[in-house]
Amino acid sequence: MQIIEPNDCNECNSRLNSIFCELCANEIQELNDSKKSIMFKKGETIYEENSYPKSLYFVFNGKVKITRMGIDGKEQIMHLAGTGDVIGYDAILCRDKYSSSATAIEDTYLCTIPIDLFFSYLRENQKVTFKVLRLYSKELKDAEKKIISIIQRPVVERIAQSLLSLENNYGFEKDCSTLNFSIKREELASLSGTTRETATRILLDLKKKKIIDVKGRKIKIIDHTKLLKTANLNT
Template sequence: MRKKKVEFPKCETCPKRSSSVFCDLSEEEVANMSANKGCNFYKRGQNLFYEGSRAIGVHCIYEGKVKLTKLGIDGKEQIVKIASDGEVLGYNSLLSQMPYNVSAEALDDAVVCFVPVSIFSELIDGNKDFPRRMMQLMAKDTQDMEKRLTNWMQKSVRERLAEVLLLLHNRYPDKEKPQVIDVRLSREEIANLVGTATESAIRYLSELNTDKIIELKGKEIIILNKEKLVYIANLGD
């Protein structure tokens, strides 16, 4: 399926830039990046890039949600991260001059800008603050991954599921219905995030639904008792 071209968002007026790694760029650098970037519209299920392909730039999410996945040794897809507005994808592969170590797929309709390696390299070499921002981003991503691995080793499936639901709700609350998680995931994708079999995820979701801690409406998940989820997730005081 071909990607649909959309009107390019301008970096100069992008509301996401002030809270991104590009916040310290000069007006000239912003204008140069805006003039040389690309932008595409991706429908749900379309890939931005594939694991193992050559990294030729970074992808900046202007709007929408994207899941990053990696194939395990058994050939099964493992969700590494869900990214959204303002996040930069593929930078670690570009910096290490290695192929993409994950695949990126749109979870819903998304508008994503693409900054080619030539422009990205100019920012690394010419802006003293930009490398520091990139290092901070790398450190945060590493810390998030370490925390997730620790949870997998030390927490039960039920605890991990409760924590995943809380994280999704805190990060993606529906603006009109605050109790609703504003990201639609299949049961398999939820199991993938939790690190368990799909059957186990379905069973524990059903238990939480029966206990009226959450409410399930197809792929829509409504948080009914957040305090109870915090207790189940064993997040402490």
């Protein structure tokens, strides 16, 4: 972890794609004066499960995995966060401990925002409150979908859905086919509710069918139509 020189919130494109996009000029200045900017290296822990929040984290640039430790001692990925996302806000709203941990997947730049300032935005700016409610509702809906998917769907559908989710959230690299997200096999497995071995086997099968190509942690979608069909999203 390293404290770095903060960017100007008035010129921050990441803020414009976040819950803070509707702040008025005075609120932006408050944010500018109060925040701190920190860089977490790949693999560093941002916060730990069962610890208390000290500030709100805003992802200025980078990628973060939100995880819980299972009863078997294995890490379970709950969801992924990227540029423009806030993390740990649920514990702040509940005035409780973190129910999960956050770890930088790559070198990630965060802004820490005082909790009191976050609450003042919620009290005084209805647009911010509405965006937080929408965000919380979306995460709850996504969690419900994931539970149903793990219970009812074959693993191959879950893997395909995870790949499409990565596409939807992070897009492609310049070639317009390689996912803009480097992911380990165990991370994809955890995201899909399966084992590393099963995830690896399914990726190889999808590669043989020329639906995807795999090189290390990079995954290229070759046949988007077939991947959608494999995900079986209409059921």
